[in-house]
Structures are given as structure tokens and as C-alpha cells.
Amino acid sequence: MxxxxxxxxxxxxxxxxxxxxxxxxxxxxxxxxxxxxxxxxxxxxxxxxxxxxxxxxxxxxxxxxxxxxxxxxxxxxxxxxxxxxxxxxxxxxxxxxxxxxxxxxxxxxxxxxxxxxxxxxxxxxxxxxxxxxxxxxxxxxxxxxxxxxxxxxxxxxxxxxxxxxxxxxxxxxYTLNPKQLITLKTIGIGESDIQTAIADITIPPEIQLGFRAGPDHIETKLLAPAQYPRQKLDVYIDTIKSRLGDFIFGIADDCNHCDDLPSTIDKMMRDQQRTAIFIETISQGLMAAKCAIANDWLLETHYQRSPAHFADRFSVAFDDIMDLPSQAKSIANAARNQSGADLALIQLYSEDNAIDKQDCTITIYNALLSPEGLRHSTHTIGGSVKRKQNQAALLALDLLRRYLQNTN
Amino acid sequence: MxxxxxxxxxxxxxxxxxxxxxxxxxxxxxxxxxxxxxxxxxxxxxxxxxxxxxxxxxxxxxxxxxxxxxxxxxxxxxxxxxxxxxxxxxxxxxxxxxxxxxxxxxxxxxxxxxxxxxxxxxxxxxxxxxxxxxxxxxxxxxxxxxxxxxxxxxxxxxxxxxxxxxxxxxxxxYTLNPKQLITLKTIGIGESDIQTAIADITIPPEIQLGFRAGPDHIETKLLAPAQYPRQKLDVYIDTIKSRLGDFIFGIADDCNHCDDLPSTIDKMMRDQQRTAIFIETISQGLMAAKCAIANDWLLETHYQRSPAHFADRFSVAFDDIMDLPSQAKSIANAARNQSGADLALIQLYSEDNAIDKQDCTITIYNALLSPEGLRHSTHTIGGSVKRKQNQAALLALDLLRRYLQNTN
Known part of the structure; x- marks a missing residue:
């Protein structure tokens, strides 16, 4: 008892x-x-x-x-x-x-x-x-x-x-028999999509499956009795992992603590001894603010309302009719060269008039320029201004996380 | 009852x-x-x-x-x-x-x-x-x-x-008699200092005095019975106001809602039709991120680890042995001119080695350059890295709030 x-x-x-x-x-x-x-x-x-x-x-x-x-x-x-x-x-x-x-x-x-x-x-x-x-x-x-x-x-x-x-x-x-709790943390995939992705996996009734959606990430939780064999439990964990793939940024259990996304990135940036510069729009400083665990790898962040200003700031040719990928590449390139950072992470967006509006959706374009080339991601985000700001910061950081995880 | x-x-x-x-x-x-x-x-x-x-x-x-x-x-x-x-x-x-x-x-x-x-x-x-x-x-x-x-x-x-x-x-x-609740919101003064400042004010026992310290501001609350005459209550409110002075950024009662600090600033910036540029150090983007209610008055934010980089960025003469006020003034001046913003808000700090350390105190120096000249404030902040970041952002924004409240 x-x-x-x-x-x-x-x-x-x-x-x-x-x-x-x-x-x-x-x-x-x-x-x-x-x-x-x-x-x-x-x-x-x-x-x-x-x-x-x-x-x-x-x-x-x-x-x-x-x-x-x-x-x-x-x-x-x-x-x-x-x-x-x-x-x-x-x-x-x-x-x-x-x-x-x-x-x-x-x-x-x-x-x-x-x-x-x-x-x-x-x-x-x-x-x-x-x-x-x-x-x-x-x-x-x-x-x-x-x-x-x-x-x-x-x-x-x-x-x-x-x-x-x-x-x-x-x-x-106290004599305590803690249950075994395994938490898979994901970003960029919704709760219903997670449930659909793993719906056909038969999990025995003694293992409790739960979900918890927070503002920053979603947790999928497996709670098993103390005596449940870990090898058997691992089979279910591995199956869920294979379904959710790259959306998982961390897994926590009794032995491993799992940080939030900024701390996960912070650890990898230090381990890999890299430096970065951020160019922010929708996130308005929040990309950098979330990384304020230590300051040594983040050299600079710049927020400006419009990509044209960035082009001006970094003295690159800029044309309003350039597409987002071309704009992002030329600004990121200049920012990386001028700052001396290894990585330049930039976020641009389309539909200018939707930023300040509550409940309007907006399409964001994230690009990461590294010595290995350009990676990018596109997302549509909605909700309040604060929610869009938060999602924009997290999804840009998540592009950095995926790069760091794959090059390590 | x-x-x-x-x-x-x-x-x-x-x-x-x-x-x-x-x-x-x-x-x-x-x-x-x-x-x-x-x-x-x-x-x-x-x-x-x-x-x-x-x-x-x-x-x-x-x-x-x-x-x-x-x-x-x-x-x-x-x-x-x-x-x-x-x-x-x-x-x-x-x-x-x-x-x-x-x-x-x-x-x-x-x-x-x-x-x-x-x-x-x-x-x-x-x-x-x-x-x-x-x-x-x-x-x-x-x-x-x-x-x-x-x-x-x-x-x-x-x-x-x-x-x-x-x-x-x-x-x-039910026969209901809603009480009268008055909330005074302050920033930059601790809960114990508030109590000391108002300790000698005799408040009648039927008025309940309470305090609530949050991470962003402190609330001093007066709760009075429904029938308590508002004129009599106003005497106590006015006495407390005179003691806490400029530390108060807003007062809420049954008739007036009071926003948090960033929303209070946002409203004044719009009403006074001003624009701003932020130069951040300790706050690492959080000054700007907190103001993401609307983007139109905040033209730019820049975070760099060291003042020397800012001097470089804005092409101003810089000398390591310059004192913080001189550094701040010359960078703020250049930032304001180059961005075309009405106001430049800058935060510098001393004791470089204490930023990343938990529980070390650090002295921050905030300066606001406006058409009317330079205002500044100095604060010593402590606690975790995250707490220092949050306090640094709020105390810089509070300098802006005091300027806007006094020029209006």
C-alpha cells in the first residue's frame, strides 16, 4: 500500500x-x-x-x-x-x-x-x-x-x-514503490495526430497511456507498475518512437531527466561548441529570450518588423518580389559572415497584415544556414498574438534542434 | 454577512x-x-x-x-x-x-x-x-x-x-453585497519595503489590507465592505499612493481594469504615437518579447553580449574604460539616429562574469534617450539566470513607463 x-x-x-x-x-x-x-x-x-x-x-x-x-x-x-x-x-x-x-x-x-x-x-x-x-x-x-x-x-x-x-x-x-513513468516530449505535432499515429498499437491494460498538451510541447506518457519488466515496456516505447520519429525531442524516465526544448538545444550547442546568430520577426525577441540559460553560444539576436530592414542592416541586395527562401538565404548568409557565428537562424513570414490580429493564421518560414548548407521549415500557426509569438519561437528553435541532433 | x-x-x-x-x-x-x-x-x-x-x-x-x-x-x-x-x-x-x-x-x-x-x-x-x-x-x-x-x-x-x-x-x-476591491500594482520595490513605507497608516479594521508578490509585479490590495463610503476609502488610497509614488504603474478597482506593465506601456506608446528601439544585454530579447502585443511601435531590438559589439554595430567610438553612462549615451544616440525611432532604451551591466551564474547579483544600468534628453536607472538584481533576465527586462521597461507617464 x-x-x-x-x-x-x-x-x-x-x-x-x-x-x-x-x-x-x-x-x-x-x-x-x-x-x-x-x-x-x-x-x-x-x-x-x-x-x-x-x-x-x-x-x-x-x-x-x-x-x-x-x-x-x-x-x-x-x-x-x-x-x-x-x-x-x-x-x-x-x-x-x-x-x-x-x-x-x-x-x-x-x-x-x-x-x-x-x-x-x-x-x-x-x-x-x-x-x-x-x-x-x-x-x-x-x-x-x-x-x-x-x-x-x-x-x-x-x-x-x-x-x-x-x-x-x-x-x-517512507517505503515507496514508484511506478515507472516514461514521457516522450514532442514538438510540431498535435495531440490528435499523435493519438491517430499510435491508435493501432495494442498496449496491455496494466500500462496507462496518457497525454498532456502544454503551451510549449506535448507529452505522451506511459505509466507502468513498479514490477513491470523494463524489456517488455521498451518494446512499446520503441514502437511509439518509430511512429513519432523526429517530432520527439526528448524522452524522460526514472534514469533520464529530459529538459525542455531550449535546454536541450543549449546542451547540444555547448557540447558541439557552436555559436549562433538569430534573426527574428514574429517571435520578437522570444527565440533568444527562451535561450537565456547561458549566453556564450548565442552571439546576437535581431528583431526587425520587416525583412527589408534586415537586408538594409546587413547590406544585402533586397527585392520585395524575391521569394521567402531567397530573402532568407541572402540575409542569413550576410548575418553569418558579419557576426562570425557558425549558424544563422532566421524566421520570415508571409501575410504581413495578420501578425497583430488575434486568431488570424500566419505562415512562417524558418531557415537555418550552417556550414553544411541551408535547411528550412514552413508552418502555419494561429491563435492569439501571444500564442503565435510563442509557436513561432519554438518552431524556429526546433529547426535548430533537428539540425544539431542529426549532425551529432 | x-x-x-x-x-x-x-x-x-x-x-x-x-x-x-x-x-x-x-x-x-x-x-x-x-x-x-x-x-x-x-x-x-x-x-x-x-x-x-x-x-x-x-x-x-x-x-x-x-x-x-x-x-x-x-x-x-x-x-x-x-x-x-x-x-x-x-x-x-x-x-x-x-x-x-x-x-x-x-x-x-x-x-x-x-x-x-x-x-x-x-x-x-x-x-x-x-x-x-x-x-x-x-x-x-x-x-x-x-x-x-x-x-x-x-x-x-x-x-x-x-x-x-x-x-x-x-x-x-441570495442577498449579495459585493465588496469593494482596490489593487495598486507596483514595480521596482519589494513587498517588505512596501509594508515599511505604509506601516504607520492606520487603516480601520473593516478594510482588509493584503499583498501579492508575483514574478513581474507586486499588488497591494484594499478590500472594503460594500457599504463603506468611497470618499472615505479614497483617503486611504491616496495616502498609500503618496507613499509609493512612482513605483505604482496602475490601479484597478470595480470601475477600472489595470493591465500588466507591458500592456500599460503598449497603450501609452500608441496613445502618444511614439516609436522605440531596444538595445538588450541581460534581458536577451525578453524586453521586446514582453511587448509583443502589437508590433507597430517597436521598430527593432538588438541583443549582443558585449557593449563593444554594439559600438561596432552602430559605428560609434568605444573605449572599454568609458563608464556605463557614457557608453550607453553614445550607443543609444547612434541607435536612435540610425533607426529613426523617437526613443532608444538601452541596458548595460557591470560584473561581466556574473551573468550566467545562478544566485550571483549583478548591477544593471538602464538608459532611455528621448528628445528631452537622457534618463537612467541603476538596479542590483539577483537570483537564478531566468529571474535576472526577467527582472532586467521589467526594470528597463519600467524606465520607459515612468518617462511615458511623466511626459503625458
Whole structure:
């Protein structure tokens, strides 16, 4: 039997709908992957009596509970106080926590506001979870059958604390039988097309097949019992891989983490010691912005509204009636020579008047000029201006990814 | 006293974190705006006993509850059955519902799968909520003190049913007094510094003061009772405004919507009919990418790793030992002249080696060259590479916002 786990989110901004509770989903997925059975999510606002009642209730129902939020410096941050009252563990001043909070401000050349002192008070008997990414330390304590973990509500702080501390802590304290999860990440192919492509593959009922469409890529997931033989599972993975081919940019399983598209490209650019220049139109800086993991391989990016301006900028002959491939080739060539980059990635488009319009489709033309010659791709994209911008950036980067994967 | 309302979401995909529960936030916001006090969100998976226990629990605690999900045709859709058992209201076959489900398929030229028949069974005594946007009818019933509303989990169906039926139904059944909410949005000042700046303002206990720190800006919120006189409330708003001054980029209340920073800038750039060129370093394209609402006022953006490259690009004399203000001025001047833009916004930085490093702080220098001269700002930013990139983009854009707000 897997241990049960509940997620408890605290904050008026969540319960009133000002903030979508993405922490609950992130934590649930992480805990399901570790082998917990997540049974319930609860969110309440900043009322002490409600918090106390709920903590007591959960302590008698679940084996484990992760609470987020309410650890900030302000008067509406009541979680430590609520835990202290619910579990009769008086708050005490933790000097180590206080030192960390003070040095957080000192390192940033700022004076610590008096209000942050409050964050150093933790329930006695709790184990402190050091937070290098913000001012709120987390903590963990046991009450009744339930192990409680309290984390700050700021997503990146919460995620760091979970990954750096909570994960190892859970692995030591629980006997977990995580299922085997294999995730194939694709770009450039829609969810229904993926389903059609693999519809005739017979997958045994004990393996669960799922899909998750995000704004940046689509995940096809296989979830198998812990004891399911990996060789048998590999047969299904290989069949799906052969159907989806080049659309797959990464595969994650228990042994391999798989990054998002920009991180995948970043790794290959470094490994292959290449440099690039980007020429952006629809993506308006987002191609480069997505690659801001490290700056050393991306030498330059330029956004201009019209290809004519680029031609001017790079002093190449330009004619409005030239077709997109000829325009792209001549600009990319000049950009590559002038910047000294190994690769020039350029995006042009047709139907000028559709860029700024919501829900109009637009055809984009991506070209990548490398020492081996010119590769290109054409896509039609639609939706809001923001969606078109995002898709345009991703599909251009995906042309670079395909080149790097095939030349390696 | 406002009636209390809870949101109850049903579905294994929510509780395991495969789907982020955006319905809960959407419904909460809509109900808070109507005048409900939303007290709790709960999500559970597809287990009949848990569903029954939870429905009973809520019936004795809240004045109203909106449940989403679990109304589909498959065996794991258990909500109607759970409601029937929890409230002793046997399921009965609703012929009108069945006719609607059948015609939904008929109108699309499809045969109704036998499994959809199940969706026509509703608890006896419930009022059906017709669904023209999908196959699952909603329903509403009263038990103990609580009015339950059951809606499908598909967001657009749920939203349609809420807007077309539930809203009017609530207005008829409850005496609602929506509160007054005023939100002040700031950038460039931290949450603790805001609190310190306004700490000595005595705000009456019936006005609730709250803060919300997001990755892009911080919101200071005042929530006042419906009957609280607006003139009296304005005194507090004005006092807070005078303390936070230029850090405020927008104020939202019942009458005025307030956009995020890029949209605020976009509106002013259009209204004032100006054009701009951006010169980016740390932000690596993100300054421009954030402004991709419309493209007409942003003529160009350029990212290069080093100021020396910009000097080269714009053919200006450049000396490594020049200070940042002189470098910025000479590059901005050339960029503005060559592009023909009204405004040149440039970002330079010191401590070259800290850009790519997580958690190192870096000092950025933003300059805006306009027909009226040069404005500049200096900030020290820290955190992950992604956070530094985001802050760098926002703080440069904020210099532009301050200029536009003051010249208007």
C-alpha cells in the first residue's frame, strides 16, 4: 500500500481565485512519481481557526501532508502560528533561521525589515528546512500518523526546497514503490495526430497511456507498475518512437531527466561548441529570450518588423518580389559572415497584415544556414498574438534542434 | 454577512497533478465578485466513499458549493451517484436530459455511444441545468443549509453554464453585497519595503489590507465592505499612493481594469504615437518579447553580449574604460539616429562574469534617450539566470513607463 499524501495550500489569493494554485499540481505530480497516493487537495484563506481545524483534520486522515504558503513576513501569514496551536508546539526563535534571513538581505546589500524577524519563529520540535532562495525557511514535523512539510508559496522557492531537501527526506522516511513513468516530449505535432499515429498499437491494460498538451510541447506518457519488466515496456516505447520519429525531442524516465526544448538545444550547442546568430520577426525577441540559460553560444539576436530592414542592416541586395527562401538565404548568409557565428537562424513570414490580429493564421518560414548548407521549415500557426509569438519561437528553435541532433 | 461558498473539484487528473485546476480559480473569482465569501477549495479523485463523505461534510459547513467534474459518460465519473447516495435522492432517468444528449450527437452527425445514456440520470429533486455546449447536463439541489451546484469539468462548458444559468440563479436566491476591491500594482520595490513605507497608516479594521508578490509585479490590495463610503476609502488610497509614488504603474478597482506593465506601456506608446528601439544585454530579447502585443511601435531590438559589439554595430567610438553612462549615451544616440525611432532604451551591466551564474547579483544600468534628453536607472538584481533576465527586462521597461507617464 502506498502512503497517502494530501496537499494543503494556504492563501487568500488562492481561495479568492486571484492566483491559480499551480503548486498543488506540481507537488502532486512529483509525489505521485515518487510513489505516494495523493488523495486530496485543500486550499483555505488566512483565517487562523480554519487553518488549525484543517491541520488537525489532515493529521488524523493522511500519512503525509505538504503545506504551501503562509510563511511570509506579513500579518496575514499565519501558517507557523496555526501549526504551533494545532499541534501544541510553542513557537520558538530559531537563531540559525534568523541568521539565514539576515544574510539573505545582507548579501543583496539591503537592510532587513523588522517584519522579517517573524519568519525565524518555528514550532518547537520541528526540523528547519533551509531556504537559500528566499527569506522563508520551511519546516517539517510529525503529528499523529501524519508527517507535515511546510514550504513557502513562491513556486521557485517551493520547488527548490522540495528538490533539494524534501525528496531525500521522503525517500528515507517512507517505503515507496514508484511506478515507472516514461514521457516522450514532442514538438510540431498535435495531440490528435499523435493519438491517430499510435491508435493501432495494442498496449496491455496494466500500462496507462496518457497525454498532456502544454503551451510549449506535448507529452505522451506511459505509466507502468513498479514490477513491470523494463524489456517488455521498451518494446512499446520503441514502437511509439518509430511512429513519432523526429517530432520527439526528448524522452524522460526514472534514469533520464529530459529538459525542455531550449535546454536541450543549449546542451547540444555547448557540447558541439557552436555559436549562433538569430534573426527574428514574429517571435520578437522570444527565440533568444527562451535561450537565456547561458549566453556564450548565442552571439546576437535581431528583431526587425520587416525583412527589408534586415537586408538594409546587413547590406544585402533586397527585392520585395524575391521569394521567402531567397530573402532568407541572402540575409542569413550576410548575418553569418558579419557576426562570425557558425549558424544563422532566421524566421520570415508571409501575410504581413495578420501578425497583430488575434486568431488570424500566419505562415512562417524558418531557415537555418550552417556550414553544411541551408535547411528550412514552413508552418502555419494561429491563435492569439501571444500564442503565435510563442509557436513561432519554438518552431524556429526546433529547426535548430533537428539540425544539431542529426549532425551529432 | 456574505454567504460562504466552497469549490469542490472532482477528478483523478487534478489530484495527481496531471491537470492544473484552473476551474477553481475562475469560479472563485466570479463568486467573490458577486459577493460570496469563498472559504475553501477541495479536490479529490474518483472514489465513491470519499466523494460521499466530502459532500456531507460540505453540506453542514457552507451556504453554497459549486462542484466541477465527474459528470462524464465513463465509469470513473461518479458525481451524480455520489450526490444521490450522500443526500438520499435516488437517481432517476431524466427524459429531457436524454433528449438533449441525443440531439447533441445527432446535430453533429454522430451516433450516441451507449455510455452517454448514463449522463441522463440525475438525483430526484434536483433542478437540471441544460448544457448546449457538451453532453453533460449540470444540476442543482439543496441539502441541509447548503445549495449545491454541479457543473461539468470542461472549462468552457463550465464557464458557459455558470454565466448563462448559475449567476442569475444565485442572484435570485441570495442577498449579495459585493465588496469593494482596490489593487495598486507596483514595480521596482519589494513587498517588505512596501509594508515599511505604509506601516504607520492606520487603516480601520473593516478594510482588509493584503499583498501579492508575483514574478513581474507586486499588488497591494484594499478590500472594503460594500457599504463603506468611497470618499472615505479614497483617503486611504491616496495616502498609500503618496507613499509609493512612482513605483505604482496602475490601479484597478470595480470601475477600472489595470493591465500588466507591458500592456500599460503598449497603450501609452500608441496613445502618444511614439516609436522605440531596444538595445538588450541581460534581458536577451525578453524586453521586446514582453511587448509583443502589437508590433507597430517597436521598430527593432538588438541583443549582443558585449557593449563593444554594439559600438561596432552602430559605428560609434568605444573605449572599454568609458563608464556605463557614457557608453550607453553614445550607443543609444547612434541607435536612435540610425533607426529613426523617437526613443532608444538601452541596458548595460557591470560584473561581466556574473551573468550566467545562478544566485550571483549583478548591477544593471538602464538608459532611455528621448528628445528631452537622457534618463537612467541603476538596479542590483539577483537570483537564478531566468529571474535576472526577467527582472532586467521589467526594470528597463519600467524606465520607459515612468518617462511615458511623466511626459503625458
Amino acid at each position: 502506498n502512503p497517502t499524501l494530501e496537499i494543503f495550500s494556504q492563501g487568500e489569493e488562492i481561495v479568492t481565485g486571484q492566483t491559480v494554485d499551480t503548486n498543488a499540481a506540481w507537488l502532486s505530480q512529483a509525489c505521485v512519481n515518487m510513489g505516494f497516493t495523493v488523495t486530496r487537495h485543500t486550499a483555505v484563506g488566512d483565517r487562523l481557526d480554519e487553518l488549525i481545524a484543517l491541520l488537525k483534520e489532515i493529521s488524523s486522515r493522511a500519512d503525509c501532508c505538504i503545506c504551501t504558503g503562509g510563511l511570509g513576513p506579513t500579518s496575514d501569514d499565519l501558517t507557523a502560528q496555526a501549526a504551533s496551536l494545532a499541534f501544541s508546539m510553542p513557537l520558538h526563535f530559531d537563531t540559525k533561521a534568523f541568521e539565514q534571513i539576515s544574510s539573505f538581505f545582507r548579501n543583496r546589500g539591503r537592510t532587513m525589515p523588522e517584519s522579517n524577524r517573524k519568519q525565524a519563529y518555528l514550532p518547537s520540535g520541528a526540523i528547519r528546512i533551509d531556504n537559500q532562495w528566499g527569506t522563508a525557511p520551511g519546516f517539517t514535523l510529525q503529528y499523529n500518523r501524519c508527517r507535515f512539510v511546510f514550504l513557502p508559496g513562491v513556486p521557485f522557492e517551493m520547488q527548490h526546497l522540495f528538490n533539494e531537501f524534501v525528496k531525500c527526506f521522503f525517500e528515507r522516511h | 456574505n454567504p460562504t461558498l466552497e469549490i469542490f473539484s472532482q477528478g483523478e487528473e487534478i489530484v495527481t497533478g496531471q491537470t492544473v485546476d484552473t476551474n477553481a480559480a475562475w469560479l472563485s473569482q466570479a463568486c467573490v465578485n458577486m459577493g460570496f465569501t469563498v472559504t475553501r477549495h477541495t479536490a479529490v479523485g474518483d472514489r465513491l466513499d470519499e466523494l460521499i463523505a466530502l459532500l456531507k461534510e460540505i453540506s453542514s459547513r457552507a451556504d453554497c458549493c459549486i462542484c466541477t467534474g465527474g459528470l462524464g459518460p465513463t465509469s470513473d465519473d461518479l458525481t451524480a451517484q455520489a450526490a444521490s447516495l450522500a443526500f438520499s435522492m435516488p437517481l432517476h432517468f431524466d427524459t429531457k436530459a436524454f433528449e438533449q444528449i441525443s440531439s447533441f450527437f445527432r446535430n453533429r452527425g454522430r451516433t450516441m455511444p451507449e455510455s452517454n445514456r448514463k449522463q441522463a440520470y440525475l438525483p430526484s429533486g434536483a433542478i437540471r441545468i441544460d448544457n448546449q455546449w457538451g453532453t453533460a447536463p449540470g444540476f442543482t439541489l439543496q441539502y441541509n443549509r447548503c445549495r449545491f451546484v454541479f457543473l461539468p469539468g470542461v472549462p468552457f462548458e463550465m464557464q458557459h453554464l455558470f454565466n448563462e444559468f448559475v449567476k442569475c440563479f444565485f442572484e435570485r436566491h
